[in-house]
Amino acid sequence: MDTRGGFSSRLGFILAAAGSAVGLGNIWGFPTQVASNGGGAFVLVYIFLTFLLAYPVLMAELIIGRAAQSNIVTALEEVSESKTNIFGTWIKKVSQGIGFWGVLTASLILSFYAIVAGWMIAFAVAPIANLLGLSYLAEWLTSFSASRNLLFCLLFYLLTMSIVQRGVRAGIERWSRRLMPLLLLIIVVLIVYVATLEGAIAGWSLYLKPDFSRVFDSSLLISAMGQAFFSLSLGVGTMLIYGSYISKKENLPKLGVAVTFVDIGIAILAGLLIIPAMFVAEHNGVQIYTTAGQLLSEDTLLFTVLPALFSTMGLAGYIVAIVFFILMTIAALTSSISMLEVPVALAVERHSVARKKATWLIGLVIFLVSVFIIYNFGELFGLVIAITTKYSEPLIGLLLCVFVGWIWRRDLLLKEIKQGFSDVETGIFWLIWPFYVRFICPLIIAVVFYNRII
Numbered sequence: 193m194d195t196r197g198g199f200s201s202r203l204g205f206i207l208a209a210a211g212s213a214v215g216l217g218n219i220w221g222f223p224t225q226v227a228s229n230g231g232g233a234f235v236l237v238y239i240f241l242t243f244l245l246a247y248p249v250l251m252a253e254l255i256i257g258r259a260a261q262s263n264i265v266t267a268l269e270e271v272s273e274s275k276t277n278i279f280g281t282w283i284k285k286v287s288q289g290i291g292f293w294g295v296l297t298a299s300l301i302l303s304f305y306a307i308v309a310g311w312m313i314a315f316a317v318a319p320i321a322n323l324l325g326l327s328y329l330a331e332w333l334t335s336f337s338a339s340r341n342l343l344f345c346l347l348f349y350l351l352t353m354s355i356v357q358r359g360v361r362a363g364i365e366r367w368s369r370r371l372m373p374l375l376l377l378i379i380v381v382l383i384v385y386v387a388t389l390e391g392a393i394a395g396w397s398l399y400l401k402p403d404f405s406r407v408f409d410s411s412l413l414i415s416a417m418g419q420a421f422f423s424l425s426l427g428v429g430t431m432l433i434y435g436s437y438i439s440k441k442e443n444l445p446k447l448g449v450a451v452t453f454v455d456i457g458i459a460i461l462a463g464l465l466i467i468p469a470m471f472v473a474e475h476n477g478v479q480i481y482t483t484a485g486q487l488l489s490e491d492t493l494l495f496t497v498l499p500a501l502f503s504t505m506g507l508a509g510y511i512v513a514i515v516f517f518i519l520m521t522i523a524a525l526t527s528s529i530s531m532l533e534v535p536v537a538l539a540v541e542r543h544s545v546a547r548k549k550a551t552w553l554i555g556l557v558i559f560l561v562s563v564f565i566i567y568n569f570g571e572l573f574g575l576v577i578a579i580t581t582k583y584s585e586p587l588i589g590l591l592l593c594v595f596v597g598w599i600w601r602r603d604l605l606l607k608e609i610k611q612g613f614s615d616v617e618t619g620i621f622w623l624i625w626p627f628y629v630r631f632i633c634p635l636i637i638a639v640v641f642y643n644r645i646i
């Protein structure tokens with residue numbers, strides 16, 4: 193292994209990449225979208241689009257990353273230099289620009305993600321405060337205030353930075369290995385528990401019975417596509433840098449499939465927990481939908497419905513609440529470390545900054561951006577989310593497809609995939625994927641993007 197560091201094993205990579213993919217997007221975003229977009233119909237479209245669109249883009253990132261053995265900026269530069277073209281050095285500058293745009297997007301995603309993750313920690317501490325009889329503290333922890341947001345956001349940054357500064361194996365891989373299986377276990381235990389409660393059946397039926405008439409609903413299609421993209425952490429260089437840490441002996445298309453399955457699997461499981469939990473809460477008198485059938489609000493699900501559900505469980509409810517919000521914090525942490533790794537790897541590799549120093553400095557700068565968002569919450573929070581996840585991620589994803597499909601030399605691309613997958617040329621992957629990222633993916637993403645702007 194060279195001095196860059198890398199994942200020590202296949203499982204280590206899968207857990208780390210799945211850790212990045214699985215986060216607030218799966219456990220909060222996905223069930224919320226399911227609840228507001230026709231239940232099972234959304235689930236069906238989401239799974240379909242993940243394989244149709246997100247998996248090919250994931251492969252583009254992993255392959256570029258492993259070939260270039262570097263961060264997104266250097267990697268795109270290398271791809272742009274792989275063949276002489278009519279654009280000369282101009283294309284190199286554009287590649288750098290796109291790379292920096294990815295780094296900026298990853299950093300901005302972290303700036304809002306850390307605020308929400310901080311709420312998770314606060315909601316995990318609140319039941320403890322209640323158990324200790326400190327109800328005024330619990331009230332502060334669960335009410336919106338700049339002081340609470342600031343404190344818990346800072347705490348979340350400290351956790352993230354302390355993992356990233358240790359590097360790939362001792363930090364990212366070790367913690368993903370510990371946290372991911374624990375996460376899975378906690379979700380399964382909660383699913384079983386919620387399934388025994390009255391009202392859960394209605395949730396199961398909404399979730400598992402698709403209303404086929406909604407499958408071609410355009411707003412449902414657009415939401416499902418955006419969710420697929422954000423959920424697999426695409427378009428910001430996260431999967432690209434994780435790809436650069438994979439051994440050349442590994443079969444990339446197979447690893448990509450494993451990560452995609454884990455991501456979808458956890459989203460589906462989160463739905464199995466949260467959708468029935470919503471209906472249990474409704475059964476207990478908590479309002480979920482408006483009279484017009486709309487979900488009350490996106491925050492309702494996690495920060496009102498679930499605590500209301502937990503509070504009906506007596507003493508056990510306190511334990512379940514603590515466990516659940518710890519679970520959310522864990523899921524967010526394995527994602528946030530992958531976001532911070534993007535600018536840190538750039539600083540370490542391109543500007544020769546020591547990893548520790550890079551982690552703390554960059555972490556501090558992004559934290560200051562979070563502070564700015566916290567004090568201008570109404571104006572900035574939704575805006576930063578929209579700019580990064582709705583526009584930047586799909587657009588950079590589209591450009592990555594263009595790099596792989598049009599700019600990279602085909603023989604170099606094939607050579608890279610052949611490492612760890614020697615008979616790739618005779619299989620279905622090589623038959624479909626190159627054509628697919630060249631024409632179909634850019635087209636689909638362009639259509640989604642166009643629709644969003646319109």
Ligand code: PFF
Nearest residue numbers: 213215216217218423425430
């Ligand atoms: N995939 C993460 C989630 O579903 O919560 C979010 C995410 C992580 C987006 C890392 C982008 C990223 F670089």
